[in-house]
Amino acid sequence: MHQSSYDTEPAYDDGSVCVGPPPPGRRRRTVIVVAASLAALVVTAVGIDRFAASRAESRTAEAFQSGMGTPNRPTVHVGGFPVLTQLASGTLRHVDITAHDIPAQGSTRPLPITRLTIGVDGLKASGDADEARARAVDATAFLSYGDLSDALGLRLSQDSEPGRVRATLDLPLGGEVTVTTAVSAVSGNRISFTDFRAADGAPSGPAQALLDRIFADPIPLRNIPEGLRLRLVTPTKNGVDARFTGRTVTFRPDSSNA
DSSP states (O other), rough: OOOTTTOOOOOOSOOOOOOOOHHHHHHHHHHOOOHHHHHHHHHHHHHHHHHHHHHHHHHHHHHHHHHHHOOSSOOOOOOOEEEHHHHHTTTEEEEEEEEEEOTTSSSSSSOEEEEEEEEEEEEEEESSTEEEEEEEEEEOOOOOOEHHHHHTTEEEEESSSEEEEEEEEETTTSOEEEEEEEEEEETTEEEEEEEEESSSSOOHHHHHHHHHHHTSSOOOOOSOOOOOOOOEEESSSEEEEEEEEEEEEEEEEOGOOO
């Protein structure tokens, strides 16, 4: 029997038709459409999550500025993906914060923190708009020699010996005296200056008395988030790095500065 030219599918003995796979061109188009759809979904999800992260970073920066009294908003980066699930749980897994010029008004020798760099784990907002709490924090406060010098009333700079700084004091009747001193962390989040050594010969009696009075009491670091403890102080080229760690840390204004 003559087979119609339109009958393109092969037939079995029982008359059924064998349907083969789609042509290669059609398969490629299907794969491309599916891949493009998946890519669009991924891009959309990432975009939505990035928007949520940006909002969380902005709100965290605003809360930190309000709580710590900084003149400008800090830079904030929320880590981890997706952020939406973190926000839904009420806790951000990891947040990096960098703030500048944290004030310290109200203390006897106010010492502002030039720069504070904080790594926060488990950041959770509290019921108070000015507060936030963290499970664990690792922070470094940078204190410039300029700010330290203004607080102490003399000129400080890095010494050639590790762990020490040079202190130059202008004397009331003219001239100056320079000593080197060890810098260390003491309890109460304070920086202590001890072990004085004359750099240009032994200071006179009045000069020594003046130095003793300036360095008699350690300098407290004010406006540090509650729960952080000063662990290590390291002099650097441009200032002093003060390292803090803490658990169950609260970010809010230091009441002692009010």
